[in-house]
Amino acid sequence: MSGQKRAGGNAITLKTPAEIDILRQANRIVADTLNLLKDEIRSGITTLRLDAMAEAFARDRGAAPAFKGYHGFPGSLCVSINEQVVHGIPSAKVFLKEGDIVSIDFGVCYQGFYGDAAVTLPVGLIEPRRRELLGVTRESLYRGIEQARVGNRINDISAAIQRHVEGRGFSVVRQFVGHGIGTRLHEPPEVPNYVRENGTTPRLLPGMVLAIEPMVNLGTHDVKVLGDGWTVVTRDAAPSAHFEHSIVITEDGPLILSEGIMAEC
Numbered sequence: 001m002s003g004q005k006r007a008g009g010n011a012i013t014l015k016t017p018a019e020i021d022i023l024r025q026a027n028r029i030v031a032d033t034l035n036l037l038k039d040e041i042r043s044g045i046t047t048l049r050l051d052a053m054a055e056a057f058a059r060d061r062g063a064a065p066a067f068k069g070y071h072g073f074p075g076s077l078c079v080s081i082n083e084q085v086v087h088g089i090p091s092a093k094v095f096l097k098e099g100d101i102v103s104i105d106f107g108v109c110y111q112g113f114y115g116d117a118a119v120t121l122p123v124g125l126i127e128p129r130r131r132e133l134l135g136v137t138r139e140s141l142y143r144g145i146e147q148a149r150v151g152n153r154i155n156d157i158s159a160a161i162q163r164h165v166e167g168r169g170f171s172v173v174r175q176f177v178g179h180g181i182g183t184r185l186h187e188p189p190e191v192p193n194y195v196r197e198n199g200t201t202p203r204l205l206p207g208m209v210l211a212i213e214p215m216v217n218l219g220t221h222d223v224k225v226l227g228d229g230w231t232v233v234t235r236d237a238a239p240s241a242h243f244e245h246s247i248v249i250t251e252d253g254p255l256i257l258s259e260g261i262m263a264e265c
Contacts, residue, residue: 001067001078001107001116002086002176002213002242003186012180012188014207019113020248020257023182023209026115027246027257029063029108034119034261037077037106041121043098047079050104051090058108066107066114066185073230078105078118085173085215085223085232085240098124101134103242107185114185116211117258118244129218130239133170137216137241140164144193144212148247148254154189154201161214162194171221173240176232178213181246204249209257213244 015023033054040050055065055076065076073087080088080103081096088103096102105118120134140161147156165172178191189202193214217223219238226233234240246257 001070001105001185002215003179003190004176012202012208013182014205015182015209015248016207019182020207020209022111022113023115023246023248024257026063026108026110026113027117028260029058029061029110030106030115030117031258031260033057033106034104034117037104038119038121038261041096041102041123043096043123045096046092047088047090047094047096048092050079051075051077054106063108063110066109066116070185076106079103080105080231080240080242082239083234083237085217085234086176086242087230087232089228089230096123099126101126101130101239101241103240105242105244112183114181114183115258116181116185116244116246117261118213118242119261120241120243132168133216133218133239133241136165136168136170137214138243140214140216141212141243141245144214145245145247145254145256148204148210148212148249150204150206150249150251152204154191154204155195157212158192158201159195165214165216171217171219173215173217173221173223175223176215178211178244181209181211206249206251208249209246210249211244211246213242215240215242
């Protein structure tokens with residue numbers, strides 16, 4: 001689940017090897033859940049059905065859905081369709097249909113630590129420009145991860161994402177950003193998908209754990225929140241895509257904790 005950009009915050013915490021091991025287990029549950037849902041994405045299924053499957057699968061593995069009840073969010077899963085950017089609320093009245101793109105964002109709490117990842121998937125055959133949007137967004141995530149190395153700064157991640165996205169003619173959402181993750185779902189530092197010009201960003205250190213999550217629009221980067229207080233949509237109603245991995249900074253480079261999803265997206 002993305003974090004709305006905000007000022008201030010607490011100090012960045014560096015995780016121990018033992019804590020990273022639990023974070024890996026939490027994110028493994030998230031990855032396995034998203035893999036399960038990938039196989040269920042089809043025309044005619046409701047977003048509430050996907051939500052129920054995600055919650056049951058996670059609870060069977062000893063994890064609690066991280067989003068359910070978070071600041072009042074009513075679902076276990078964020079399901080965002082087409083022009084919905086993030087935080088779409090699951091519903092028994094919303095059916096996927098051929099040609100849609102659907103972003104599924106899931107998080108769990110496991111043994112006191114959080115996992116968080118997201119993927120955007122096609123429902124059947126989709127328009128070429130939508131398929132390109134999915135590919136560029138996924139690619140931008142990995143461009144950002146490549147920069148998540150000791151000695152770099154958050155802005156190096158942000159710049160790599162922004163450069164790839166805008167170089168392909170798409171736009172990066174600015175109102176919502178990635179984040180640190182650990183014993184809380186959202187921890188410092190914020191991880192924007194664009195370069196902020198208002199100061200130096202934190203340097204990356206071993207043990208930092210980040211949820212990197214580009215949100216990319218086919219049209220304008222401007223978004224708005226609907227009347228339900230959660231669902232974020234593009235202002236021009238153009239499609240949007242969202243991919244996310246939780247990663248840890250190590251001396252040997254970035255380690256993807258939620259590895260194992262998105263290989264065939």
